[in-house]
Amino acid sequence: MAINRRQFIKRTAGAVSVSLVMPRFWMSNAALGQEAAADPNRKIFLVIQLAGGNDGLNTVVPFTDSKYQSLRPTLGFKDTELKDAQGNSTILGNDPLGLNPAMSELKSLYDAGRVAILLGVGYPNPNLSHFFSMDVWGTANLTAAGVGWLGRYADQKLLGKSGLSAVSIGGTLPKTFYASKFVIPNITPAGGADPFVNYAFQTDAKFSGDKNDQINTFKSTSTRTFPADSFADAIAKDGFDAEEGAAQLRAAVQNYTPGVTYPTNNQPSATAVQFASALKMVAQIITTIPDANLFYVQLGGFDHHSQEIGTNADNFTDKTKGQHAVLLKALSLGVKTFYDDLAAHGVADNVVMMTWSEFGRRPNENASHGTDHGTGSPMFVIGNAVHGGLYGQQPALSDLDSAGNIKFKLDFRSMYATILDKWLGADSQSVLGAKFDNVGFLG
Amino acid sequence: MASLSYDEAAHLLRRAGFGGTPEEIDDLSSRGREGAVDFLINFGSIDNSAMDSLLAASFDFSNPADNTKFNQNEIRRWWFTRMLATKRQFEEKMTLFWHNHFATSINKVSENNGLFMFNQNKLLRDNSLARFDDLLLKVAQDPAMLIWLDGLTNVLGKPNENFGRELQELFTMGINDVVTGEQNYTEDDVKQIARAFTGWDYQRTSPFTFRINANQHDNGTKTIYGQAGNFSGQDVITIISARPAAARHLTWKLFNFFVYPVTDADKGTIDRFAKVYLNNDHSIKELVRAIFTSDEFFSDRAFFSLVKQPVEFVVGAVRMLGGTYNPGSTVSTPVRTSTTPQTASRNMGQDVFAPPDVSGWDFNLGWVNTASMLERFNYANGYLTNRNTTVPGVFVTNDQLKGITKGSSKKTVKRFLGRLGPLSVGDALGTLRTYLETGDNGQPVTYTNDDATVDKKIRGLVHQIMSLPEFQLN
Numbered sequence: 001m002a003i004n005r006r007q008f009i010k011r012t013a014g015a016v017s018v019s020l021v022m023p024r025f026w027m028s029n030a031a032l033g034q035e036a037a038a039d040p041n042r043k044i045f046l047v048i049q050l051a052g053g054n055d056g057l058n059t060v061v062p063f064t065d066s067k068y069q070s071l072r073p074t075l076g077f078k079d080t081e082l083k084d085a086q087g088n089s090t091i092l093g094n095d096p097l098g099l100n101p102a103m104s105e106l107k108s109l110y111d112a113g114r115v116a117i118l119l120g121v122g123y124p125n126p127n128l129s130h131f132f133s134m135d136v137w138g139t140a141n142l143t144a145a146g147v148g149w150l151g152r153y154a155d156q157k158l159l160g161k162s163g164l165s166a167v168s169i170g171g172t173l174p175k176t177f178y179a180s181k182f183v184i185p186n187i188t189p190a191g192g193a194d195p196f197v198n199y200a201f202q203t204d205a206k207f208s209g210d211k212n213d214q215i216n217t218f219k220s221t222s223t224r225t226f227p228a229d230s231f232a233d234a235i236a237k238d239g240f241d242a243e244e245g246a247a248q249l250r251a252a253v254q255n256y257t258p259g260v261t262y263p264t265n266n267q268p269s270a271t272a273v274q275f276a277s278a279l280k281m282v283a284q285i286i287t288t289i290p291d292a293n294l295f296y297v298q299l300g301g302f303d304h305h306s307q308e309i310g311t312n313a314d315n316f317t318d319k320t321k322g323q324h325a326v327l328l329k330a331l332s333l334g335v336k337t338f339y340d341d342l343a344a345h346g347v348a349d350n351v352v353m354m355t356w357s358e359f360g361r362r363p364n365e366n367a368s369h370g371t372d373h374g375t376g377s378p379m380f381v382i383g384n385a386v387h388g389g390l391y392g393q394q395p396a397l398s399d400l401d402s403a404g405n406i407k408f409k410l411d412f413r414s415m416y417a418t419i420l421d422k423w424l425g426a427d428s429q430s431v432l433g434a435k436f437d438n439v440g441f442l443g
Numbered sequence: 444m445a446s447l448s449y450d451e452a453a454h455l456l457r458r459a460g461f462g463g464t465p466e467e468i469d470d471l472s473s474r475g476r477e478g479a480v481d482f483l484i485n486f487g488s489i490d491n492s493a494m495d496s497l498l499a500a501s502f503d504f505s506n507p508a509d510n511t512k513f514n515q516n517e518i519r520r521w522w523f524t525r526m527l528a529t530k531r532q533f534e535e536k537m538t539l540f541w542h543n544h545f546a547t548s549i550n551k552v553s554e555n556n557g558l559f560m561f562n563q564n565k566l567l568r569d570n571s572l573a574r575f576d577d578l579l580l581k582v583a584q585d586p587a588m589l590i591w592l593d594g595l596t597n598v599l600g601k602p603n604e605n606f607g608r609e610l611q612e613l614f615t616m617g618i619n620d621v622v623t624g625e626q627n628y629t630e631d632d633v634k635q636i637a638r639a640f641t642g643w644d645y646q647r648t649s650p651f652t653f654r655i656n657a658n659q660h661d662n663g664t665k666t667i668y669g670q671a672g673n674f675s676g677q678d679v680i681t682i683i684s685a686r687p688a689a690a691r692h693l694t695w696k697l698f699n700f701f702v703y704p705v706t707d708a709d710k711g712t713i714d715r716f717a718k719v720y721l722n723n724d725h726s727i728k729e730l731v732r733a734i735f736t737s738d739e740f741f742s743d744r745a746f747f748s749l750v751k752q753p754v755e756f757v758v759g760a761v762r763m764l765g766g767t768y769n770p771g772s773t774v775s776t777p778v779r780t781s782t783t784p785q786t787a788s789r790n791m792g793q794d795v796f797a798p799p800d801v802s803g804w805d806f807n808l809g810w811v812n813t814a815s816m817l818e819r820f821n822y823a824n825g826y827l828t829n830r831n832t833t834v835p836g837v838f839v840t841n842d843q844l845k846g847i848t849k850g851s852s853k854k855t856v857k858r859f860l861g862r863l864g865p866l867s868v869g870d871a872l873g874t875l876r877t878y879l880e881t882g883d884n885g886q887p888v889t890y891t892n893d894d895a896t897v898d899k900k901i902r903g904l905v906h907q908i909m910s911l912p913e914f915q916l917n
Contacts, residue, residue: 185813209883232912242813368596
């Protein structure tokens with residue numbers, strides 16, 4: 001039976017004996033040394049944050065909306081321009097929408113029925129501050145109060161499970177994963193061959209005989225009792241969890257062999273390689289840690305106030321190149337590569353991915369070949385369990401709010417609720433604090 | 444004049460700087476509370492020639508176009524060298540405060556090998572205790588900010604709202620008044636203020652002087668906070684800097700950075716200190732003097748109430764222990780440099796010159812996760828086990844460590860806890876003592892401070908102390 005370290009400390013009333021310290025961490029020992037066995041009941045959820053405010057209107061393009069062309073004289077795609085690099089149309093079947101030409105891989109997944117596109121996703125009285133709006137999405141609370149929505153889920157569902165049942169890959173732990181009780185680790189990728197290599201409590205290489213004494217001393221001092229909810233308490237817990245979990249994680253992920261080739265060598269871009277590498281780390285954990293349940297990766301840089309399209313060479317006019325195209329290609333290629341890897345490992349049925357961004361961008365482009373902060377935008381939910389297609393309603397560009405932004409059509413909390421209820425087996429009302437209608441893309 | 448105990452002086456130096464040796468703490472203590480603060484904030488009169496010499500011997504920034512000697516890594520090494528070697532600790536700490544406040548990233552402002560970020564850093568340092576209006580105007584007119592928040596593309600008829608929004612939300616007032624909770628501005632104020640800054644630009648050749656493109660500036664009437672007029676960008680900065688909401692927001696940020704995490708119950712305190720700003724012509728120096736000499740700053744609540752920022756962790760561990768950072772040099776041949784401090788800080792979540800976004804870093808628990816904690820433990824291990832004192836890097840010698848030891852294990856542990864805080868660690872003191880008295884096979888051994896023990900167990904002891912939860916606090 002798994003034991004929660006907090007319970008353990010309580011039971012031992014501070015009299016911690018080093019040899020008795022039992023980490024709440026990680027998988028059952030039987031799982032070590034091999035890839036995780038196939039299990040149709042595994043429900044893994046990956047969040048992909050598009051940070052900075054993704055330009056939804058140039059991601060899912062409403063090319064038949066006459067206002068689109070007039071509001072986007074330089075940035076807008078014409079129907080004839082909705083073709084990927086191979087010349088294949090990125091228009092979504094008979095619908096009046098097309099994917100950005102950079103997203104050819106996501107288009108192939110859409111055509112295979114693996115992608116739900118949720119249109120006009122936002123919330124009432126939108127806030128145009130990056131930070132506030134990110135916190136609104138992270139907490140699923142319109143006042144941005146409280147811990148993260150998946151942190152609350154983890155508090156309800158993951159306590160007592162492996163410490164690697166939820167993992168963030170990136171620079172810092174995102175608000176979405178802030179929890180009250182469950183400590184979710186964030187792993188910062190190391191450069192070099194093994195991105196997990198620094199994930200260890202290191203000791204003096206000159207005196208390997210002292211290592212056990214070092215680690216035992218560390219365990220003892222970091223399992224002392226500190227005042228509840230103090231910084232010291234959180235630090236001690238995270239520090240202890242880091243040391244215990246790291247060793248087991250590094251051993252486990254060595255059992256992974258990639259099933260496909262991931263992007264390397266700055267092709268098609270350094271950003272694409274970095275993003276795909278983070279997804280590969282997720283694949284390593286999914287295929288080796290049976291308890292793996294929640295993941296989070298970030299793709300940043302979407303705040304394109306200027307030069308959203310093109311490069312110096314084309315005087316910033318080529319819509320198939322430039323900052324936004326590079327990011328959408330990174331997203332599309334990364335997701336497809338990761339999906340193919342999961343399929344090669346026989347776990348594609350077990351994983352659902354969701355993108356989100358704190359807001360879309362203003363329909364009317366600015367004079368800098370860019371766009372300012374907007375409101376709602378489309379989101380993608382991807383996976384074999386997903387009923388592919390379009391959900392919600394494309395906001396009409398003839399019906400903008402007083403600031404010139406679109407009016408949202410689908411509350412983001414309905415997207416969350418659907419995933420909680422139909423995929424993660426949770427009670428969305430208790431996680432989100434209110435009842436939100438499910439959208440039909442799962443279940 | 445209020446006295447200043449050793450522990451209070453150590454607290455003051457850890458917060459207003461990065462911490463120091465017993466000699467530095469004793470010196471501050473002898474000056475009393477007001478005298479010590481006066482000494483720290485009048486840093487211009489502290490002799491810093493040793494650091495200047497080190498910088499001259501370690502960096503060649505004579506030609507910023509030479510990206511082998513001037514680049515993004517080099518300016519980071521330059522700043523860490525300053526923080527680790529300066530005698531004017533508050534100067535660097537206040538620069539860090541402003542870097543977080545006007546958070547600008549080299550990931551976007553990458554022109555000229557990072558020159559604009561370097562120049563902004565110097566601007567923040569040179570004006571760190573000026574009138575707030577003056578500092579804000581200089582920052583706003585500096586190329587780094589004009590690029591960072593798209594001022595360059597904010598032109599007549601096509602305003603770009605990025606700067607106009609963050610100026611209010613992050614740099615001055617915040618969305619809501621810290622004390623009254625009232626909304627400070629509307630979306631329309633953002634649009635109108637963006638118009639006031641249209642046409643702001645800089646000359647494209649060195650020294651990249653600020654200029655206004657008159658034909659791109661909107662000379663129309665703007666209505667800001669209910670007042671109509673042909674306001675310029677400078678007018679807007681003057682108007683905002685005089686608003687009590689700006690004084691309160693700045694005070695709130697200073698308290699959170701230097702004193703303790705502020706709660707709703709502290710509104711009265713914030714309002715009281717905000718008045719120091721308003722009553723002293725917006726003097727940052729008088730505001731920080733009031734804060735650092737206050738009973739709030741020296742209250743029990745303030746001691747060790749913040750989580751150490753990565754920069755504080757990295758720099759403090761060297762300064763408190765009397766260790767060495769040899770930055771290496773691009774002046775001498777062969778070129779050999781150490782980027783250890785900047786890399787460690789980045790891995791712990793604080794990449795200087797590259798805050799995550801315009802709101803700066805997330806403090807306290809924002810620094811704490813399993814990965815960042817491992818980085819702290821492992822930086823400590825790397826620092827304590829680096830015995831190669833002939834190449835650039837961060838290290839402490841056996842002789843230095845031996846000088847802190849005592850003959851008994853208990854006194855030795857206490858000496859190091861004193862040196863690295865002073866820290867009060869309860870039961871851990873006994874655990875650390877047991878560590879000193881345990882051999883490779885777990886069997887008890889007798890502690891002596893001979894050279895072999897210092898090289899093995901004292902280095903291990905300091906690694907352990909730096910891995911304690913107590914050492915992560917400031």
